[in-house]
Every structure is written in C-alpha cells, then in structure tokens.
Amino acid sequence: MNLLESNIRHLVRFTLNGAQVEGYAEPRLLLTDFLRHELGATGTHVGCEHGVCGACTILLDGRAVRSCLMLAVQVEGAAIETIEGLAQEDGGFSPLQQAFHENFALQCGYCTPGILMSMTEYLRDNPNPTKKEVRVALSGNLCRCTGYHEIVNAILDAAKALREEDGASS
Amino acid sequence: MPEQVQPPNKHVGRRTLRRENLALLTGKGEFVDDLPVKPGTLHAAILRSPHPHAEIVSIDCSALKMSGVHAVVTGKDLAERTDPMLVGFQNPIDYYGMATDRVRYMGEPVAAVAATNRYLAEDAVEAIKVEYRPLAAVVDPLQALAPDAPLLHPRADSNCVSTRHFIHGAPEEAFAQADHGATLTIRYPRNSITPMETYAVVAEAVAETGGFDVLSNFQGPFSLHSVMTRALRVRSNALRLRSPKNSGGSFGSKLTIFPYIVVLCVLAGKAKRPVKWIEDRLEHLSAASSAANRVTKIEAAYTEAGKITVLRLTHWDDNGAYLRAPMPAPLYRMHGVSTNGYDIRNLEVTNHVVVTNKCPSGAVRGFGGPQLYFAVERMMQKVASELGMDPLELVRRNLIRPEQFPYQAIAGALLDSGNYQRVIEEASAAGDLDRLKQRKQAALQAGKLYGVGYAACVEPSQSNMGYISTLKTGDERRRAGPKDGAVASVTVSVDATGSVNVVGDSVPQGQGHQTVLAQVVADQLGLAPDDIAVALDTDTAKDGWSLAAGNYSNRFSPASVSAAHLAAERVRKKMADIAATMLNAPAEDLRFENGKILAAHNPDNAVPFYRVGGLAHWSPSSLPEGMDPGIRETAMWSAPELTPTSAKDEINTSLAYGFGFDFCGVEIDPATGVVRIDQYATAHDCGTILNPGMAEGQIRGSWASGIGATFYEEFAYGEDGSFLSGTFADYLVPSACEVPEFQLVHPTPTPSPYTRLGAKGIAEGNQYTTPACIANAVADALGFEDVLLPLAPAKVLAWLQSSERPPAEGTAPAKAEEGKPRIGGSGEVQVSATPESVWDILLDPQQMAKIIPGCDRLEAVGDNRFRGDVMLGVGPIKGLFEVRLDLTDLDKPRSAKLVGSAAGPLGSSSGAGVFNLKPMEGFATLVEYSYSIQLSGKVAAVGGRLLHGAARQLIERFMAALARQAGGDAAAEVHSTWRALGRRLLALLGGAR
Numbered sequence A: 001m002n003l004l005e006s007n008i009r010h011l012v013r014f015t016l017n018g019a020q021v022e023g024y025a026e027p028r029l030l031l032t033d034f035l036r037h038e039l040g041a042t043g044t045h046v047g048c049e050h051g052v053c054g055a056c057t058i059l060l061d062g063r064a065v066r067s068c069l070m071l072a073v074q075v076e077g078a079a080i081e082t083i084e085g086l087a088q089e090d091g092g093f094s095p096l097q098q099a100f101h102e103n104f105a106l107q108c109g110y111c112t113p114g115i116l117m118s119m120t121e122y123l124r125d126n127p128n129p130t131k132k133e134v135r136v137a138l139s140g141n142l143c144r145c146t147g148y149h150e151i152v153n154a155i156l157d158a159a160k161a162l163r164e165e166d167g168a169s170s
Numbered sequence B: 001m002p003e004q005v006q007p008p009n010k011h012v013g014r015r016t017l018r019r020e021n022l023a024l025l026t027g028k029g030e031f032v033d034d035l036p037v038k039p040g041t042l043h044a045a046i047l048r049s050p051h052p053h054a055e056i057v058s059i060d061c062s063a064l065k066m067s068g069v070h071a072v073v074t075g076k077d078l079a080e081r082t083d084p085m086l087v088g089f090q091n092p093i094d095y096y097g098m099a100t101d102r103v104r105y106m107g108e109p110v111a112a113v114a115a116t117n118r119y120l121a122e123d124a125v126e127a128i129k130v131e132y133r134p135l136a137a138v139v140d141p142l143q144a145l146a147p148d149a150p151l152l153h154p155r156a157d158s159n160c161v162s163t164r165h166f167i168h169g170a171p172e173e174a175f176a177q178a179d180h181g182a183t184l185t186i187r188y189p190r191n192s193i194t195p196m197e198t199y200a201v202v203a204e205a206v207a208e209t210g211g212f213d214v215l216s217n218f219q220g221p222f223s224l225h226s227v228m229t230r231a232l233r234v235r236s237n238a239l240r241l242r243s244p245k246n247s248g249g250s251f252g253s254k255l256t257i258f259p260y261i262v263v264l265c266v267l268a269g270k271a272k273r274p275v276k277w278i279e280d281r282l283e284h285l286s287a288a289s290s291a292a293n294r295v296t297k298i299e300a301a302y303t304e305a306g307k308i309t310v311l312r313l314t315h316w317d318d319n320g321a322y323l324r325a326p327m328p329a330p331l332y333r334m335h336g337v338s339t340n341g342y343d344i345r346n347l348e349v350t351n352h353v354v355v356t357n358k359c360p361s362g363a364v365r366g367f368g369g370p371q372l373y374f375a376v377e378r379m380m381q382k383v384a385s386e387l388g389m390d391p392l393e394l395v396r397r398n399l400i401r402p403e404q405f406p407y408q409a410i411a412g413a414l415l416d417s418g419n420y421q422r423v424i425e426e427a428s429a430a431g432d433l434d435r436l437k438q439r440k441q442a443a444l445q446a447g448k449l450y451g452v453g454y455a456a457c458v459e460p461s462q463s464n465m466g467y468i469s470t471l472k473t474g475d476e477r478r479r480a481g482p483k484d485g486a487v488a489s490v491t492v493s494v495d496a497t498g499s500v501n502v503v504g505d506s507v508p509q510g511q512g513h514q515t516v517l518a519q520v521v522a523d524q525l526g527l528a529p530d531d532i533a534v535a536l537d538t539d540t541a542k543d544g545w546s547l548a549a550g551n552y553s554n555r556f557s558p559a560s561v562s563a564a565h566l567a568a569e570r571v572r573k574k575m576a577d578i579a580a581t582m583l584n585a586p587a588e589d590l591r592f593e594n595g596k597i598l599a600a601h602n603p604d605n606a607v608p609f610y611r612v613g614g615l616a617h618w619s620p621s622s623l624p625e626g627m628d629p630g631i632r633e634t635a636m637w638s639a640p641e642l643t644p645t646s647a648k649d650e651i652n653t654s655l656a657y658g659f660g661f662d663f664c665g666v667e668i669d670p671a672t673g674v675v676r677i678d679q680y681a682t683a684h685d686c687g688t689i690l691n692p693g694m695a696e697g698q699i700r701g702s703w704a705s706g707i708g709a710t711f712y713e714e715f716a717y718g719e720d721g722s723f724l725s726g727t728f729a730d731y732l733v734p735s736a737c738e739v740p741e742f743q744l745v746h747p748t749p750t751p752s753p754y755t756r757l758g759a760k761g762i763a764e765g766n767q768y769t770t771p772a773c774i775a776n777a778v779a780d781a782l783g784f785e786d787v788l789l790p791l792a793p794a795k796v797l798a799w800l801q802s803s804e805r806p807p808a809e810g811t812a813p814a815k816a817e818e819g820k821p822r823i824g825g826s827g828e829v830q831v832s833a834t835p836e837s838v839w840d841i842l843l844d845p846q847q848m849a850k851i852i853p854g855c856d857r858l859e860a861v862g863d864n865r866f867r868g869d870v871m872l873g874v875g876p877i878k879g880l881f882e883v884r885l886d887l888t889d890l891d892k893p894r895s896a897k898l899v900g901s902a903a904g905p906l907g908s909s910s911g912a913g914v915f916n917l918k919p920m921e922g923f924a925t926l927v928e929y930s931y932s933i934q935l936s937g938k939v940a941a942v943g944g945r946l947l948h949g950a951a952r953q954l955i956e957r958f959m960a961a962l963a964r965q966a967g968g969d970a971a972a973e974v975h976s977t978w979r980a981l982g983r984r985l986l987a988l989l990g991g992a993r
C-alpha cells in the first residue's frame, strides 16, 4: 500500500464526468470536500457524513459509492460521475432527470443528486424493475420532503423511457 | 390530485411543473455551502458538552497557538459581548447560545474556534481542555418538578418556568353535570424532521455599521431578527440577514439556527474575518432542535348520547434546557383550536412550561399540533370504546356542522370555512371504509390482532403574530400593547421592456414557491408563468419584509399568495390606467390576455403589455396626471381577522383552517409486535388548490414524517441525561421501504373567505392525524390504552404481553433497558502462561500499553495508578482519550479490581472491572473478568448497536493481545476459545442475533 504523509497535500488526478481533473489534497481530506470545495462540483451534497443518508452518492468507476466515506487521495486514476454529468450533450434533461421533473419527485432537491446517481447505476443493471424492487433499491437514500412516492414513480417512468430509447437505438 | 381544478384560462390550479427543478436536477442548486465565500473566510468548529449537566470549572485554550487558528470564543466572550436572548415573557433563564457557567444538555456549545479550514478547526476544538464538575441531571418533565429535582437555572425557584391557566365557558359546571367522564395521560415523545441539509452560517462583522452581514439557511420568522440584534447590541438595520435561493428542507428546525448566528457573529467579530460554519449531523441531531416532548392529562365529560361537553387539558411541555424564542409557542399556537374540530363549548387548559437537561426545543412541522391532537383524538377513541359506540359516529356527532361556519371556537379560533361531515363522507367512500371494516371482521374471525383507527384535525395556517402574547396575563398584555396580524410582503415590478419581476418574503425550503407565485402573478397580468421572474432569496437590507416573514406554520398559501395577488392586482390596475389613455377605453373594461391589454368589447383595440410597461419608464410625462413613474408595487398584506388576544384569553391563533380526516386498519404480529398498516386513507380540504402537484407533495411528505413519528423517530436520552441518538443509524428516519402506500382522497374544497385566493395551508395535516390514527388503531387492536410513540415492536410486544394492564407510566420495558448507555458483561479467556506472568503483564505499564488497543503510551502516576492516551473509535467516530486506571484490591496473583475513566473530546466514560486469574494445567491461566462501563458524550450518542459491537471488539482485541503477550504465539488458540466466549458475552450484552 502506498503510504502518504499527513499534513502534506498530494496531487490527485482522475476523470470527473469524462474530463481530466486534478488538485491537491491532504490524506485526510474527504472526497466530498475535495469535489465540492477544491473542484467546485457542488452538486454532490453532504447529508450525514457517516454513510447512512446517501446524499453524497457518486459513481466511482461505474459503481455507486458514498463519497463522504472516501478520501480524495483514494480516487487517484479513477473515473467519477456526479450529477453535473447527467444531462444530455445539449444540456437537456436525461430521461431520469426528465422523469423526476414531470413527477414532482423533488422538493428541496438536497437528496436528489445522491438519488439520481444511485438510480443511474441501478437502472443500468436493472432496466425493468418492479415498484417494490425500486423501493428496496432506493432505501439507501433518505429524503425528508417527498415521502418517496413520486420518486418511485419517476424511476419507473425513467426505466420505461430508457427501455424505449434502448429499443429504438438497437 | 386532479390535473386541473381551475378554469382553463387560469394558471393557478394547474399542475405547472416546478421551475426550481432546472437547477436542482443538474447540480446547480445554490445552497449556503455551495456559494463562494470571500477570500480569507475562516471555518468554525464547535466544542460541545459531553455532560448533560455540569459546572464548567475551567476552559484551557492554551494549546490553540497552533498555526491556522485565528480566534476562539467561549461563553465568557458571549457574556461580555452580548445580552441574553429574549423570549416572549419574563423568565429566569439567561441564554446566550453558548454555555457560560454551566452546561445543561449534552451537545451544548462550550467554545467555538475559527481556523483556516474545517479540519484545522476541528483539531483545535480537540485541543481545548475543559474541566467540568458533573451535576445530577433530570430528563423527565414530571420528575423535573419534584422538590428535590436538580434545578437547571439558579435564578428560578423551579424547573417549571411558566404556568398559565385558562377557563373558557364553564368547565367546572360541565364536569359536575356530566353523565360520564374519562381521563387519559399522554406522553408525546421528542422528535424532529431532521432536514437533509444541516444548519449553515457565514457571518462577517461590518465595520461601517458596527454590525454584521450574515448568510444562512434561517427560515424565519423574522421576528427573531430583533432577538438577534438585541443580543448583539446592534441597531436592527445593522444586522443584514441573507438567505440563498435554495435550502435543503427545514420542517421548522432552521428557525432555531438563530443562536448560532449570534455566536458566529461574535466569533467573526473576534477573528476580524468572515467565518463559515456548517453543522454536522451529530451536532444537528444532538443539539439543533426538537419538538418539545409533552405530558398531557386530558379529561373529558360526555353525555350518554356521545356528546362531549367539556375538555380539561393539563400540559407539561418539556422544552429542554433553555427557552429560545418563539418557544414555548407551540403550546399557544394551538390554543385557539384546543377543541380541534369539535363543537365543545367548555374548556379548561393549564400550560406548564418545563425545562430539563435535554436539547432546547424548537419548531417542528405541526408546531404543537401533534402533541395536542394526539391527546384529543386518543380521547375520542377512548370515549367511544367506553360508550360502546363506533368511534367515527362519536366523531361525527361532535364535529362542527357546516351551517355553523364561520365558527368561533371556545378558545377563540375563528374557523373560517369547512364541511367536515362531507369530507368524512367523501373519504369513507373513496377510501372504501366498508371494505376496511369487512377486513377487520375477517381478520378477527381468523384470530388475528386487527384494529381500526380514525383521526380528524383542524389544520391551522398563517399564524397570528399575537398568539404568543396569550402566555401573558391580560394585565401584562395591556402594558405591552396590542400584538396581532401577520404581515406578508411581495413586490411585483414591470421593467422598461415589460419583463415582470417578483420578489417575496416566503424564504422557501424546497416547496416550489417560485413556481406558484409565477402562476398567481401570470393570471393577474395575462402572461405565461414562464414570463415572470421570481426571486425568493432574501436580503433584509433590500427586500420588503416584516416580522412574520419566513416559511413556517403553513404560511405560504394563505399569506404570501395573498400578498402576491394584491401586489399584482395593483400593477394591473396601474397598467390598466395607463393603457386606458392609450386605447381610449375605460380602465375597468380592459382585459389582460396573452401579453396584451385589450378592450373587453373590442379585442382588436389592444396594446402589447410591454409597451405599457415601457411607457411608464421611458416617458413619465405621457402617464396620466399625477401618476408615479415606473411600475413597482409592494403589497404588505395582513388579514383583519387576526385580532389580538381578548381580555378573556380568546385568541384567533391562525387565519385559515383546513380540515383533515384519516382512517386506517392495522394488523399486529403477535410474535414480533410489528404493526403493519393494512389500509390507510387520508383526506384534506385545504380550500383552493394552487398547484395540485405541489399540494400532493406536501401531503405525501407530511405523511412520511407522520410515519416516522409514529414508528421510528425519537431523540432518546438515558435517565442520566446522556443523548443516545446521534446518527441516522440511531435516530431512524423512514426510507422508501418503510413508507407505505396510502389512499389520498381529494374532498370537495371549501375555499377560505379570508385569503385572497381561498387557499389554506396543506403541509402539516398528517403530522397531526397519522400518529393519532395509527395509535387509535393499535389501541383498538390490543384493547390497550397507554399507546406510546414511537411504536417500536418491542414496546408493542410488551403491551401485548402485559395484555390488560399498561406498564408504569412512560416506561415501556424494552425501552428502559436500552435507555441507559451502560455496557457490561463478563467472560473468561485462557492464556498460555502462569498466573504470575499474566499478573506481571497486567501491572506493567509498558506491557499494558502494548495490549490496550489504540494505546500509545501508558505511564505509572502512583502506586498501581496509570494514565495514558488511547485512540478509541466507535463506528464513524474516533478520538483520543485520556485514560486513567487504578488497580485496587490487589491479591497477587489471584485477583484485582480495576477502576478507570476515559475522557476526551468525544465524551467520557467511567467503569470498573474485576479479574480473577485461575491456574490451569500446563502453565496456563484462566482469566475470568467482568466489567461495567458508563458512557457519556458523543461516544454514547452513537448508540447501542455500535457500542455493543465496539465493546466486543475492544475486549476481543485486548484479550487476544494479552494472550499473545503472555504466551507467545498462542493467540490463535485463544482466539478460537474466544469465539464461544464472544457469543456468550454478546448474548449478555443483548446483542446476539
């Protein structure tokens, strides 16, 4: 294992939503703080800093992880995706974002980035989930505003739209 | 919700999609912590009390000379530089937002540090050494009133700091004449709705005003602005408060951020730089805010026919360690509707405001309603069961009848409109109450535990700013002058190119206010909502605002919407007057449509909206005689119905009152105590619906937090005052799996006659009805009376087992055991060494240092006395503890007693243990041990499950190390012995699965 000296800032390089980024981080700097305050990617939110609420969920090499439980120096060389990278090329909403919009699936929007990222991974692996499965998949993300009902509906709508998109392109 | 509830040419009532989403769905929200700060801004961290009650003997900040630390404040600075924060009545509590001489709850701020970054600030906090002298604590509001209870505030003569007694009608006579009476004692727990975004403040001292500029996610009411300026000793206009565009939910909790604003201003003043503070989750759960837990004794008298003639309510409202304005408002906000929606003409209320060693209370969605209505609705169920009557029939017989509106309740609420019977009829039909009753019959026949519950609520919206004065006597009120009304402010302006801007004081936390105000103003001006810009980030230096500004108590739909409507109407009138001169038609005959202003009788005679706006800016001389140039109208709106408290203590606490009605069926698993909702329906009449998508979102959100309050959420304290629910793994918030589906019924609305669009609030109803409705169903299923929230399965199981008789007041058996953060256990381990060599290890600091997990160094500080530094971690929380160990009762090499303590920034613990060394064959020793540890502070707050696991691990590691140290590589063997022991120990600790 590579031992890093504390109190010294180390160079960290990775791709963020497809673009190469770099910055300096002390070994103890949390990934959330690095993304938000070093790189200015403030779309990823912090709700608990102890791994329970899911607000900070990002994709690390395609898998959903809690960025509050990681150190910035751990993602050297990785590919990270965050909410800032979800929209279409032209800036329009992705099917998941669109479904959230149309279903009133957010209120304050603080939990939303984590949910969108968790569900991006989930729908990639499970294109045709049932309502119950969506609820289970969603249970790692807390939302205090909506009561989840509209979020579940939005995810089901997005799954449908993605399947149709897939069907049309293949 | 129906897609469309208004005429097709109107935007109000449409399911218009939220404009707020565009930023929020793409990661471009603007929450406090997302915004850039000035270069040089420092970051704060707060040192908090590990004790529920203790005197502060000394605070030693000498270690803070480290680089990067710019300033520290303690209670001494607060006491010197600020005045105590005022509440609505004279009281014996001095509250500065930071402990001055004593700490009174676990998590109370003791010092705050500003450093160049958050990490350094937290290091610095850990370097502060505080010596405390612990005092006995009290957490139960009734025990707090005992003559020998520890007194929290020395200036007080009791922990009850206010008592008010109200008589409305003739309660005593009504009780004397009654056919029947019933009494019930309710204990409502502590909870909150813990928004996903915590408190956030950026404060800066401003030299030219001697005041402060603060950016925060404060939610209002802005009546607290003057509480802050009085505390900070600055003119009101020298405290500039700003809120950003987005706030990550509040549900009441971000009201009580204001003491932190004061603390941060003092810190920024001392640091001479802006200081930013982002609260962490443990801080939020332990020390931000909580609904007051409350004990209510409710008595009712009723006739044989089921007419309730009188209620007597005695409340003991536990506000925690301090009162923070507007506390104890929840008691008084609901005073006018103490009789809920029932036509009960006699009422007696006694309010006791109690302080205990817990987090100070604050606002939580529902603001006093959950506590009150839980008592009233549980009583309805009890009366029905005593009369052998269908509870719904009893509810119906007592509800206010449609022809009685507007109805003045006996305590003063002027219930504006409603048809409660019709809501019940429509809900029963749409929610299929008949089916539910059949399911109950079938379940009972199959031998299942099944119950049906009902709950009704009057849902107040837009608070009367005068209601808190009801806490004062008539004489005190007369001296203080009248207080009433609730001013809302919205500005609508039209610029030189005809673009419309709206600015308002509603300080949204995610409810979609921008979208709704655009709908309201678009309708007035004949434009599309997309044409209207709405800015709701606030700035007290520039915006129109008054005391009532903010987002609380269902304020938006009645208040802000009325103000927006009025301001837009004034703009429309002015523009009609201008257009009348251009179109040569009377202003009254003009219509605003599709971006044009046109003559109603000759639609071709029209002028574009933007031209009229342009004229007002480009050519004031062309305007009608005497008209002011430009177009900018600010409406300050308050309703005349919000009158002051009468001499007889009657108060119209709110302006508009909606109505909610729920029913449900639950099945209880007799093996586990799990309560499963089988069917649930809820109906809300909130008058005019402004945007069905958002109204439904409010109901569903409130339902989810109602489910949380019913089943999961409680700020738990040990009897000694230690706080036990400091993470989201301990304070349980429902996830998507715990929030069941339910039937949402849309009854025929009865618009409010007192709000401009007929809208009433909708955000709180299920905080009132859901806990009461489910508790009534559980009571029905079990035939059990003292149903306590939250409905943890262990608790329900205990009621089930105790079957008839309830447990002693307020103590469910399961709870009492897990209530105290005491860890204890015993075990034994085999070591491949003689008792003598094990003994030598245990008494040798150098060898002990090697085997105590996390121990760097242990030194002898006397005969058989040691001290050392140990890094201890529990779950996500790790910290350096100073450990002191005394070995006593030495009986070499057979047994000894170990008494120790550990103290660090994360908390403290003390404990004792005994070990016996028994020689075994082949130079081996059996070490038998038992221990008991008492924890407080942050370590205790992370709660039972983690602690048990951590204790097990620590002991496992210690024993393995001891075996290794004593017997070379015998560790593996010992480890396998350990597994069996570990299981036994775990079982002892209650952690076995």
Ligand code: FES
Binding pocket: A045, A046, A047, A048, A049, A050, A051, A052, A053, A054, A055, A056, A057, A066, A067, A068, A069
């Ligand atoms: S902030 Fe990472 S899980 Fe809550």
Ligand code: FES
Binding pocket: A105, A106, A107, A108, A109, A110, A111, A112, A142, A143, A144, A145, A146, B196, B248, B249, B510
């Ligand atoms: S939308 Fe506010 S927490 Fe989910």
